Amino acid sequence: MPWLSGGAPRPLLAAALLACGVAAWAHDSWLQPAQAQPGSGLVALELGNGARYPRSEGTTPAPRLAQSGCSAEGGDDKPLQPRGEQPAWLELRSRIGAARAVACWVELKPQEIALTPALAQAYLDDIRAPDAVRAAWSGRQRAGGGWREVYRKFVRIELPAPQGREAVDLAALRRPRAFALELVPAGGRPLRAGEESEFLVLSGGRPAAGLPVEFVSRRSPLGIWRTSDAEGRVRLVLPFGGEWLLRTTVIDVPAAESEPWHSRYASLTVAVR
Secondary structure, three states, rough: OOEEEOHHHHHHHHHHHHHHHOOOOEEEEEEEOOOOOOOOOOEEEEEEOEOOOOOOOOOOOHHHHHEEEEEEEOEEEEOOOEEEEOOOOEEEEOOOOOOOOOEEEEEEEEEEEEOOHHHHHHHHHHOOOHHHHHHHHHHHHHHHOEEEEEEEEEEEEEEEEOOOOOOOHHHHOOOOOOOOOOEEOOOOOOOOOOEEEEEEEEOOOEEEEOOOOEEEOOOOEEEEEEEEEOOEEEEOOOOOEEEEEEEEEEEOOOOOOOOOOOEEEEEEEEEEE
16 A cells, blocks of 8 residues: 555664664654543643654653643633653643633753764654755765754644534634644644545744655554645545544754754644544
8 A cells, every 4th residue: 555654764763772772762752642631621631752653652851841732622722731750751731621622732942962873864764854964964974973963842732522512613723833843734624534634734834845744543553654735735534533643854954064953843643533
């Protein structure tokens, strides 16, 4: 099936992580509903990270949050606060009142890492880095340089209304936050399996064209790749329901070899009927 992909890069990435002794580093971050939800009017989320959604392999310390929040169906913003650092995720909670649907987001503070050449190559393969980035990395390696990177992460989730209690205006939940990179559903309709879904890839609120986006279902380790068009749109008929994660990464080529690479990572978790 030509729309399925993603089986090869992830094992390579995991092997490189182990071989380089840096298994604590993992590229992906995501928000997902906590298994145990609090009482009425509250929502609990887990901020996880790991080499492959949905398996979280370590917590994100609360001080790393640059900003976080939730938006209720009417468009009102609510605080999203850290509740506790668990071994494999950071628990977050928001008081959403009587809202039937909610969207939440987290921006993480910039972090700097250094990768071995093997891990850097696996990383570029995993995110489907463009030829310009690969050529620049090859040139830096020939000059004896290494991979030093400053990365930023922007994570979103959309929690739909329960069955039979459809939200009035999903478009209000989906408004962009003007992050340096973000993924948002387009329009105001609920996402349904077997119907074409449309998403926007944005940078600073403007369309980001030509970016590879992977769709990963909780039900399958295989991913589906699409590339954003000139208007920053990606379209896909999702084959089945449940939770899906969208992920994309942009790497900026440094102006000088002495400078680190700079990357932006965005993810979006959605529930498909």
